[in-house]
Amino acid sequence: MLDKQPQQALVNRQLVVNEAMLRSSFGWVLRLLATTGVMWALSCSSAGAEEPVLVAVNYDLPADYHRFLRGRDPLNVNFFGGPSARRDVVEMVLLMQALNLGGFKRPIEIHVEPSYLRILRGVADGQFISSGALMWKADIDMLEAAYFVSRPVVKEGEFRVGIYTGAKNRNRLNAMPHSKLKNLNVVTSAQWQSDVQTLKRLGFKNITYSPNWVNMVRMIGAERAEITLAPFQTTPDMSITVDDVTLYPIKDVTVAISGSRHWPISRKHPQGKDFYTALERGLNQLEVKGIIQQAYRECGFFHPDVAQWTLLKPTIDTQPSPVKHLPN
Known part of the structure; x- marks a missing residue:
């Protein structure tokens, strides 16, 4: 109270x-x-x-x-x-x-x-x-x-996030070379064009779209997707828990999302x-x-704790495309 x-x-x-x-x-x-x-x-x-x-x-x-x-x-x-x-x-x-x-x-x-x-x-x-x-x-x-x-x-260059996965894939993906991560099935929102453009510029091709964050977490928990982008957390292992589903960052890799x-x-x-x-x-x-x-x-x-991790940055260092439609 x-x-x-x-x-x-x-x-x-x-x-x-x-x-x-x-x-x-x-x-x-x-x-x-x-x-x-x-x-x-x-x-x-x-x-x-x-x-x-x-x-x-x-x-x-x-x-x-x-x-x-x-x-x-x-x-x-x-x-x-x-x-x-x-x-x-x-x-x-x-x-x-x-x-x-x-x-x-x-x-x-x-x-x-x-x-x-x-x-x-x-x-x-x-x-x-x-x-x-x-x-x-x-x-x-x-x-x-x-x-x-x-x-x-x-500011530009400050928005850095982790690549998060579920408990079942955590060990496997931590052992995977960073160059192979782009072959994974990543879930994001079509409305988050900065995230979408960043993923595409990094070479991710298996992109699944979900309407909101909670549903993305649930999809990873149900193994309908393998990874998503998310900000790092202050928990000891930087994990995120939503609706009893816990996501963990893949170690030693961060992603820079372009824009302010x-x-x-x-x-x-x-x-x-x-x-x-x-x-x-x-x-x-x-x-x-x-x-x-x-x-x-x-x-x-x-x-x-991630300052020395490998930074994946899009090769085209320009502003991401804006959202294509705003609903009436």
């Missing part, structure tokens, strides 16, 4: 979960949050409070965000490791901290969306003020005029300009203090 703080502080400083959306589309997330008592803390509001602004996230983020916070105020987080620490969870915390430092005080409400593309479209249309996690600049550029674009938080990552902010949203101005002001303070680099190190995204 979260510590009870003054109601106005919760309105200004905690996230409000879009309860109706979770109940109708992702009831399991709502049930998880409700059983731990966090729904009260995240959805409470006070009379006369300012209308919240909507930030869109993928459906698997709210539960991990709650587990990561463990009752902490996101503005007071100064260690970014621990249970459920991962890149997009940490980015949600960094977003909250930057906005607060920049002077944006409206409450923020999480709205769950099932896909990356729907988040991009929703921000462009002004339905959401921004996304919770960073997005690829190449994808943002598809509708560049619709967004204010934050500074690059993950930013927050898109809606130009159509009435608070979009204020949100963008505050975010940029706050990001500058976080960068000066070294907090962004610290956060990515402590959550495992910038993992010190």
Whole structure:
């Protein structure tokens, strides 16, 4: 149970979960949050409070965000490791901290969306003020005029990931020459064009597409795919566990994904300009203090243990192709 703080502080400083959306589309997330008592803390509001602004996230983020916070105020987080620490969870915390430092005080409400593309479209249309996690600049550029674009938080060359596999294939693939990895069946999302283009440029030909991350993990667990790309974790063996399926990185190899990552902010949203101005002001303070680099190190995204591993980098060092279609 979260510590009870003054109601106005919760309105200004905690996230409000879009309860109706979770109940109708992702009831399991709502049930998880409700059983731990966090729904009260995240959805409470006070009379006369300012209308919240909507930030869109993928459906698997709210539960991990709650587990990561463990009752902490996101503005007071100064260690970014621990249970459920991962890149997009940490980015949600960094977003909250930057906005607060920049002077944006409206409450923020999480709205769950099932896909990356729907988040991009929703921000462009002004339905959401921004996304919770960073997005690829190449994808943002598809509708560049619709967004204010934050500074690059993950810069070109910094996005390095592991090649992950299941427990049954772990020993076999660890013994495989790196040159043979491109013959394996890799699963990714067609919406993640930066990943797709990187895999193709590295020579992977057996690419299977899945609609979301959870399904990718399940496919590897069921041996319908052998590998996927994923950020490194802070667990002792850098493993990832989702729905009782554990994935492990193939040792001594990393992959560089080309492109920079930013927050898109809606130009159509009435608070979009204020949100963008505050975010940029706050990001500058976080960068000066070294907090962004610290956060990515402590959550495992910038993992010190893989610094000497072999880096697979696409031969064509250009920006990846953007997503081809944004849904109406």
